[in-house]
Amino acid sequence: MSVQTPPRLLDLAGQSLLRDQALAVAALEHLPAELFPPLFMQAFFGRHRETLTAMVHAWPFACLPLGGLMQMPQRGTLQATFDGLDILLAQKVRPRRWKLQVLDLRNTNQCFWSMWSGARTQVHPRTRPAAARGSGMRQPAAPLEVLVDLCLSSRIRDRFFPDLIRWAKQREGLLHLCCQTLKIFEVPIKAIKALALVRLDCIQEVEVNCPWSLSALGVFAPYLGQMSNVRRLSLSHIHMPASEAEEWELRISQFTSQFLWLPHLRKLYLESPAFLTGRLDQMLRCLQTCLETLSITNCVLTELDLMHLSLCPNLGQLKDLDLSGVCLTGFNPEPLRALLEDVAATLQHLDLVYCGIRDSHVKAIVPVLSRCRQLRALSLSGNLLSLAALEELLRHTAGLRSLSHELYPPPLESYSAQGVLEPGRLAQVRDALTGILRDLGQPRTIWLSTSPCPRCGQKVFYDVEPILFSCNNPA
Structure with a gap:
């Protein structure tokens, strides 16, 4: 009981x-x-x-x-x-x-x-009642601060945010609507006018995931420039309709110039930024701070764009670099090597998934990777690499004590001449990699990602266990 x-x-x-x-x-x-x-x-x-x-x-x-x-x-x-x-x-x-x-x-x-x-009844120091004033003192009313993590989205069924915006608009001047986190999902650009009610200099994190056109991005840009305390910016899926071709350069300039007014930006995520192809230097020139995170994914960059990345002085302290989905196949590997050289002292996470990296790229960057002493995670899945290239990677990164997450593609030797992953070949490759880890003599776990196939893009339903080597007396 x-x-x-x-x-x-x-x-x-x-x-x-x-x-x-x-x-x-x-x-x-x-x-x-x-x-x-x-x-x-x-x-x-x-x-x-x-x-x-x-x-x-x-x-x-x-x-x-x-x-x-x-x-x-x-x-x-x-x-x-x-x-x-x-x-x-x-x-x-x-x-x-x-x-x-x-x-x-x-x-x-x-x-x-x-x-x-609970049983405690003392007043928390941060919420202690204000000191009592004299009985005759009455002060002018200051604007009320309303703190909220604001999300503008047509997908949200709850009417909280529209109700809040409507209430704030009716009492404009009597309150300050402040938010540290702003998220915008699938809303028409006219809905952005609601940001006029927000204290934009309070915002620290911005996430925009909308199928906007460049002209819509141009409307949003002035608001972004007023977010002077933003530290994290994420932007996804801006497209470039041919009907707006005459305005492309103007709209791109409107957006990239806003970075001049973001003195605290540390983390930048750009998903499918097609509008920056061949124009990446416009944005890089406007950066005012040294970034900790740079993610430019699933887009086409030119070799000159990559060169500008390697020369940008504001990327020398990167902790996280993600270029997943940026094809580097036909590029000179030197800009990538130079970029990694600049960030070797601080880099912790490196993602080069589905970048079309070949053995020649690996040969160029492994000497630099061996000097990335802070590196914790390395992801290279979805690339076409030989067993010899993977062995070179494993040997050059063997001394990185912080490296705990390694994701690689099955080597080319795992596939048939028709590009089909064969379990028997893969088993032989796994044995070879296990032997390499044993020769290196240090506890280590690596993963081979096989889905989808980097050659044909088709799903490969094949469960792969991690390749693990452990020893009682690590070197």
Whole structure:
């Protein structure tokens, strides 16, 4: 027979108070600040909307971390909160009891609420009620800060973000809509006008995944330039319609020039940036900081683009480099070698998946890879390499103590003359690689990725276990 923990007297008192809405609202004027959070939680989960509205109006802390109570705000609860805030925002001067300065709608600050859900009743130092002022002091109302991780998407069924934008627009000037994370998924470019309501200099992370045209990107560009504190930028699937050919150069310049105003950018992800082919130097010249992460994937770059990458002074401290899906087959391997040479001291992750890399590229870069002492992950799957090239890779990287994730393609010797992966050939190759690892004498695990086939692109349904070598006395 299980013994249930009896409810606390505080919880029972809150339940009793909430049964009488008029009494609950009247009691807020004299309720100690320490009792607000537990009562608020009971009103929130019990859907006492009128009481919630009154509690927002009387909230005794500088911040109301509402987002910490829910994965996604419920429409009714959010409206009750807005109603309480409207009472405050309608007043031109602050009442003495008004302490609320920030409404936090992010899914954070759960610690604030968990503190009040237990036996402890002390006030958290970051949410301590503001010091009482003299009885006659009334100050002009400052704009309320609303913190939110903003997601603009036509795929989201919940009406939270549209409701929030609509509410903020109706009260423009009375509040500051601040977000650190901005995500834009599959929305028409006209929806971007909502960013005019946002404090753009608060944004630190931006992810844009929209099938926009270059002209749409040109509309977004001025907003991006105002995000002066952005640290991470991800942009995907911008296309170049032939109907806009006359505007291509202008729109590309509009976008690349915005990097002049991003002095804190550290991580840059560009997925399928076809518009940068042959023009990569325009963006690189505008970089104001040394990047930690550069990902340019699934696009066509010219050999001159790769040369500009190797010469860019803002890439010398890269920790993560991803050029997956950029075909390097016909390129001189020297620019790639030079780029890796520049980042050898800091590089931790290198992804060259499906780059059309051949043995000649491997021969050029392995001496540099052997000096990448911080390297943790190396991915070269999807390329056409011989067993001899893989052996050279394994031997040159044997001294990299931090390298723990290695993903390689099955060597050419694993395939038939028709380009079909043959299990028997692959088994022989695995034995050969195991022998190489044994000769090197260090614990090591490597993976061979076989799906899809790098030659024909067809799916190969063949389960491959990692090639593992371990020893009791590593060198």
